[in-house]
Amino acid sequence: MRPIRECGIETKAVHGGEYHDPLGAVIPPIYQTSTFRFRDVDHGARLFRGEEDGYIYTRMRNPTIEAMENAIAVLEGGWKALGCASGMAAVHTTLAVLMQGGGRIVCSESVYGATATLLMALGPSYGIETTFVDTSRTEEIERAIRQDTKVVFIETPANPTLVITDIAAAADIAHHANATLVVDNTFMSPVLQHPFALGADVVIHSMTKFLNGHADVVGGVIVVKTEEQYKAFRSSLNLLGGVIDPFNAFLVHRGLKTLPLRIERQCANAMRIAEYLERHPAVQWVRYPGLRSHPQYELNRRQSDGPGAMISFELKGGLPAGKALMNSVHLCALAVSLGGVESLIQHPASMTHATMARELREQAAITDGLVRLSVGIENVEDILGDLDQGLSKL
Numbered sequence: 001m002r003p004i005r006e007c008g009i010e011t012k013a014v015h016g017g018e019y020h021d022p023l024g025a026v027i028p029p030i031y032q033t034s035t036f037r038f039r040d041v042d043h044g045a046r047l048f049r050g051e052e053d054g055y056i057y058t059r060m061r062n063p064t065i066e067a068m069e070n071a072i073a074v075l076e077g078g079w080k081a082l083g084c085a086s087g088m089a090a091v092h093t094t095l096a097v098l099m100q101g102g103g104r105i106v107c108s109e110s111v112y113g114a115t116a117t118l119l120m121a122l123g124p125s126y127g128i129e130t131t132f133v134d135t136s137r138t139e140e141i142e143r144a145i146r147q148d149t150k151v152v153f154i155e156t157p158a159n160p161t162l163v164i165t166d167i168a169a170a171a172d173i174a175h176h177a178n179a180t181l182v183v184d185n186t187f188m189s190p191v192l193q194h195p196f197a198l199g200a201d202v203v204i205h206s207m208t209k210f211l212n213g214h215a216d217v218v219g220g221v222i223v224v225k226t227e228e229q230y231k232a233f234r235s236s237l238n239l240l241g242g243v244i245d246p247f248n249a250f251l252v253h254r255g256l257k258t259l260p261l262r263i264e265r266q267c268a269n270a271m272r273i274a275e276y277l278e279r280h281p282a283v284q285w286v287r288y289p290g291l292r293s294h295p296q297y298e299l300n301r302r303q304s305d306g307p308g309a310m311i312s313f314e315l316k317g318g319l320p321a322g323k324a325l326m327n328s329v330h331l332c333a334l335a336v337s338l339g340g341v342e343s344l345i346q347h348p349a350s351m352t353h354a355t356m357a358r359e360l361r362e363q364a365a366i367t368d369g370l371v372r373l374s375v376g377i378e379n380v381e382d383i384l385g386d387l388d389q390g391l392s393k394l
């Protein structure tokens with residue numbers, strides 16, 4: 001058999017977290033234990049000194065978590081992955097490692113609301129200054145870089161505007177300035193986009209979304225490229241403490257196995273829905289990377305393997321019409337989060353991006369009328385029927 005890292009993405013998703021169980025269990029058991037027994041005092045001391053391989057304490061290492069981390073590292077093409085308690089724990093840990101001693105971050109202006117709020121509200125107390133720019137215009141990244149810039153942080157496609165940044169160009173600019181490029185790959189998943197192959201240094205995900213895919217786990221992950229990075233991130237995560245627990249790691253690992261299948265169906269459904277919305281007379285505009293009307297349609301075709309399952313749109317009737325639609329759909333649940341098997345609809349300005357400063361929301365074109373749809377794996381006719389009955393009531 002080919003080495004797992006040379007196999008197709010579907011094989012990586014099923015077998016990437018290779019785990020050798022002493023009893024032959026096909027699926028890694030849930031090691032729901034906080035601590036591991038030492039054989040004797042010298043054994044414990046050797047483990048703590050790193051002279052012998054083994055498990056000590058679940059905040060440091062746990063076999064169930066490791067199996068899930070290995071699967072994600074293989075999918076992303078990274079050296080190793082670090083499971084975190086949430087996507088925000090992954091963002092925070094990444095910044096804590098890369099921004100030690102303070103400095104500047106150049107960040108996409110359209111990012112998940114809590115990421116923006118973390119940088120704006122807590123950043124300055126850690127000596128971190130953030131410049132938010134439209135990273136889809138790479139010249140804006142270049143212009144924002146200063147002597148003290150340590151990190152370029154991009155979300156692409158961005159939450160919720162679906163603006164797309166050229167990852168390879170952002171990597172060139174960051175590296176020229178000796179800065180680290182961090183890519184939040186949540187919206188594409190490792191099935192559709194491979195930031196390491198395009199020059200990224202660190203890739204993060206909210207595993208709450210596509211990776212787990214079943215809306216029953218909150219989790220995050222940091223994927224790194226080198227052993228040196230891994231050691232730095234692992235020791236900081238151990239100290240900061242935001243690790244995932246074994247049961248949630250088990251659920252994410254289970255979800256990963258169907259990730260390529262889910263993504264395939266979600267992309268196909270989303271394409272049909274985006275085309276339907278674009279034709280609908282009540283719709284003002286639609287933003288979906290698979291539509292030719294998307295400003296970075298060609299770039300997305302170049303740097304990813306598909307358009308994803310997220311659609312943003314605004315109705316001609318603006319916010320009141322958007323509210324009426326969101327209140328009248330049944331199959332599409334009115335709920336935040338995204339990437340799962342069920343379709344979800346929400347209003348970023350008053351929900352996911354409500355804590356983001358209004359000026360930044362306006363700068364990033366997160367308009368009051370913008371509605372965000374995460375397309376699930378239901379029968380597409382049923383989703384279309386649900387949206388159609390809602391739009392017909394306007």
Ligand code: LCS
Nearest residue numbers: 086087088112159186206208336337352
């Ligand atoms: N990065 C992105 C791109 C996200 O969309 C989110 C959450 C996070 C990081 C944080 O992950 P968490 O801590 O929630 O696991 N985005 C959400 C959203 O759009 N709706 O609800 C959560």
